[in-house]
Amino acid sequence: MENETIQYENSIQSDNFNGLKYFLSRCLYHWPLFLIGILITTGIAYYNIRKAKPSYQASAKILVNNGKPSGESNALEKLNVTDASKGIDNEIEILKSRPIVSQAVNDLDLWVTYEESGKYYQKDVYATSPIRFRLSNKAKIKENQVFEIIVLANNRFVLLKSDGTVLNASFNNILKNSFGEWKLDTTKYTTQYIGKKIRITLSNPDAIAGNYQGKISIAAAATGSNLLDLTVSDEVPERGKAFLTALIKNYIAATKENKNQATANALKFLNNRLATITQELNEAEKKTAGYKSSNNFTDISAKGGAYLGNVQSNDAKLAELNIQLDLLSGIENYVNSARNDDNAPVTTGISDPSLGALVGQLSTAIQQRNKLLSTTPESNPIFDPINKQIKYLKDAIKETIRGVRTSLLTTKRQLEANNSQFESSFKEVPAQEREFVGMTRQKSLKEDQFLYLSQQRETIALNYASTLSDVQVVDEPHDAGLTPSKAPVILTAAFLLGLILPAGFVYGRNAIKNQIIDKREIENTTNTPVITEVNYEEDNSLKSILSRNGNILGEQIRELRTRLVYLHQKKPKGRVTLFTSSTSGEGKTFISSNLAVAIAASGRKTIILELDLRKPKVSKTFDLNPEYLGISDFLSGQVNDIKTIIQTTSIRPNMFVIGAGTLPDNPSELLENYRMQEMLDLLKTEYDDILLDTPPVHLVTDSLILAELCDVTLYVVRQGYTSKEELDYIKRMSKEKRFPKLNIVFNGVQNNKYGSGYHYDNSYYTQNKKKKSIKSAFKDLLDRF
Known part of the structure; x- marks a missing residue:
């Protein structure tokens, strides 16, 4: 029992390892997708980094005493008027409170920003602004107001209106707008901006105060210490220092006011x-x-x-x-x-x-x-x-x-x-x-x-x-330098995202897709061996197998022919092989027809029976007369001599076909006729290989009726077409042994599309190599997806 448990655990570990190996092989196959993902994500990250405005830190230190300045008398201690113990956490909250921050914002008019156009973004020119906006009335700006001016001279400017018109005005003159009366004052930098455009943005002071409340960081220098470190990030270092100065000034004034x-x-x-x-x-x-x-x-x-x-x-x-x-x-x-x-x-x-x-x-x-x-x-x-x-x-x-x-x-x-x-x-x-x-x-x-x-x-x-x-x-507000760049972190995250997204696509594509993609899915679910894989072929004719030039499809069919010998245990004559599938369109006729030609090419006398009496396709594949008498006529007793329904083909002299014949109303009942056994017995004496092309077993029972008359069953599953739900059905058929020597042919494999991990080199089979055009290479790339 213990050995069985160990073997089971080892089997699970092996399956997990193989699954991971298979997933990595598919990811490697789809390397263009990963390259594109990395280029896109890192490109977007790089663009955002370059577009992001710089951030500087301004710092200061203050010491908050325990409520009584040095030199106070003992009498004041008794009075308890100014000896309220100051919890350092409370003082931090007071420093960051909206009234004190709002006062600092209003003192410095931080709700007004001045910007000029830069290479990647609008550059804030707070420290060197050529103008200062002055609002005559005390009403607050409720909504953002944006307007642009061009400095003409030391005393004049042009106001660019939103409707496209312009207004020539003088500095220091009062103008009227939707938000009230205002004017622009000059500064010592005005002459440096003559001819340049300046964007002025007026924001709600409460919103700006809230913004600064989020940007300011206040913390005790050490546990239990009354020394506070104040830090604020700002695009302009001078503005950050000015804000901290005003904040500390208003906080000191508030503490004095409370004491007084x-x-x-x-x-x-x-x-x-x-x-x-x-x-x-x-x-x-x-x-x-x-x-x-x-x-x-x-x-x-x-x-x-x-x-x-x-x-x-x-x-x-x-x-x-x-x-x-x-x-x-x-x-x-x-x-x-x-x-x-x-x-x-x-x-x-x-x-x-x-x-x-x-x-x-x-x-x-x-x-x-x-x-x-x-x-x-x-x-x-x-x-x-x-x-x-x-x-x-x-x-x-x-x-x-x-x-x-x-x-x-x-x-x-x-x-x-x-x-x-x-x-x-x-x-x-x-x-x-x-x-x-x-x-x-x-x-x-x-x-x-x-x-x-x-x-x-x-x-x-x-x-x-x-x-x-x-x-x-303790430490006056000062410039603490640039905020540490997050560019390495952002680029690393973008790079990883460029790997994760394609990996998720590769994994999710197969996980969500309800069709069978990999042969491991078949073997692991059905416990039935996949005898061979056959590549996808757009042309359903017999050209590939008849071609004298080597090709992958021809070699795969020949490999199936070789494996079939061992499945029949090297039986010399009268080998009966049944071909079926779950549903229509999975390629059982394509596989049976090509295999019949390959067997005939090896010198064995071969015949293929068109037993899909509902939708026959074999005759059409071999370019034979579909109205020729066939199997249904023999089973119904209309034809007694089997030789009259056997048709020769132009492909091989030892390659024969028995067509479906007249389409019957009761095909299943005909197949249960004793004459079916009689037909096969007669054929076994004349032919080396007898191939039965039967209808889909999950749709009709014809294949199950014929299964008892066969030696080997080849069940065709098509990549990207057969539903995963069919695997449980195949497993049940295999477990119940409804088909003799059941093996699966994995048809329609497209490695260039699904990257299933099994790749074949065409160079061995291609005699005349042609250089691929850009269009062809691009098409091959798209076929992967």
């Missing part, structure tokens, strides 16, 4: 609180002074002083807690508010630094979203990630507020309990002193709050006056 806005909000809050505290402090001071004056009160007792000191310290802590609780409420209202404005709440004095950081990130995200809303509809998918970020930050802030508030309320309850203890111990002090201590306590509380808020305001005001950017330019 947060600081301004803090100052506004502190000023409002200070105004309220100042008023309350003044009232407390007046009340204390009036009480002392009216009651001639001079000093507080030791017990009252101790109480006042304890309660003042406790009240200061309570006041700070209340401020933090108020701030938490403000932040909570901001997060829960349906309005997403840029006025972030103040986080001054909140003890938890993470809350301040989260609020800062939320404020930045909301600002980004509001800027996008000014240029982009809210339904745009670009809002999906930023909306998700805002929702995440809000949920995180709410969770943090709950934790901080719980802690603050616990501390507040403890401080209020302390005050209750102090007040219970102070009840023994006289009422007048207790009232005065209460007034002094309130005055001291207001003074502490006023002092604390004043200190914070001064610190923040100082920071507001000297706000520094968190962004530092």
Whole structure:
């Protein structure tokens, strides 16, 4: 069992190898197709490479700090106003955001391009343009506008209109068009372009911004690093550098604006609180002074002083807690508010630094979203990630507020309990002193709050006056050279495509085609040997076999004659060979007739029987009278002497034919007549070889009736004609042994068309060689396909 498995696996590997070898041989045969494919694909690739515009890289490096410039005080860390932690990924997205990129595009008027005609493409002359387009109104260009001008002199130009007319105009003069009022300004390069044509293209700024968003590349220099590498590709290196410069400038301005806005909000809050505290402090001071004056009160007792000191310290802590609780409420209202404005709440004095950081990130995200809303509809998918970020930050802030508030309320309850203890111990002090201590306590509380808020305001005001950017330019934008050429990759891909496409054609042609192309298909499917291959012959006559000059077809028929000897086991006389096929037109009559002539030429007495009683063709092939009495007449009993139906041929003296005779209505029934056996028995005694030309077996049963009377069966299959579905039928016939010694003749082989891997050299058979004409060579080339 193990040996059988190994043999089976080896057989599969051998079949796979042979299949690959056969496929490669067909590809080699069709080498002109591969050459044409390579020339076409590489030619197109080369043309596109030459036509492609050059691309240059502009690069820069910036350092994004963690939110606080060096030298800030510890007080600012407590305030958390400008200490929002900057995630480097967020900063990259901000740098590439549409508002900042759009601002850079508009600052440089990158939505206007200037081009002159080049050899392969329109050359962009941004750096040396002789003109600058100025749009008077601020309306955006919605659709691309293209027009051409010719510079006449330093002060004049010609505008070429789309309708073919021209307009003479002067530089700096305002012109009107469908997109508004505009003018052209001269540059220092104007004189260099006199007489030259310049194409001006106006594009939608939003589309250009989106284009630059796709071209710019921003990445951290290393994992965890705040150093960012900025790169942009552009046809003009100067434009790439200018774009990066404007982009960095707008990003720095945006970061300063965010910090200033947060600081301004803090100052506004502190000023409002200070105004309220100042008023309350003044009232407390007046009340204390009036009480002392009216009651001639001079000093507080030791017990009252101790109480006042304890309660003042406790009240200061309570006041700070209340401020933090108020701030938490403000932040909570901001997060829960349906309005997403840029006025972030103040986080001054909140003890938890993470809350301040989260609020800062939320404020930045909301600002980004509001800027996008000014240029982009809210339904745009670009809002999906930023909306998700805002929702995440809000949920995180709410969770943090709950934790901080719980802690603050616990501390507040403890401080209020302390005050209750102090007040219970102070009840023994006289009422007048207790009232005065209460007034002094309130005055001291207001003074502490006023002092604390004043200190914070001064610190923040100082920071507001000297706000520094968190962004530092490490490497100014510069030209980084040409973008690495993709020409080798493109040419290699084109070359491979030039091989793959023809290979796919060669493989697919035979795979899709439903006709039999290769003899391996026959042998592998039917398990029946192919005894010989016979080349295609346009002329169905017997000229090839009768020709004295050697030719391939004649030699192939003679080879079949030799193989037939061994199939009959060298039987000397009375050999009966049956010829059939699956369907009409596969060439069984052609093969049987030529083989009969070849056998007769070897000196053997040969006769061929025209047993296709429905569509006889043998008589016509041998140029005999089709109305002559024949097989049907003998089988029906109208003729008793077999010699009367045998016809001689002019081809060979030992070559004879028995025609079909009168076409019968019941050919199958006639063939089942005992006289058929009698006919063959008589012929075997007189003839060396008896060839039976029968009808297609898959159409009628005549061949199966005659099969029992024969020694050898030759089944004709025609290349490019016989359907692959017939192979299963042949396999079944072979398995059931319906035909004796079944062998297949592969007819109509066209190596020059199908490249089946079996090629014959004509030079051996050709005596007079003629030089092929170009027309003939071209025809031979086309015949391959």
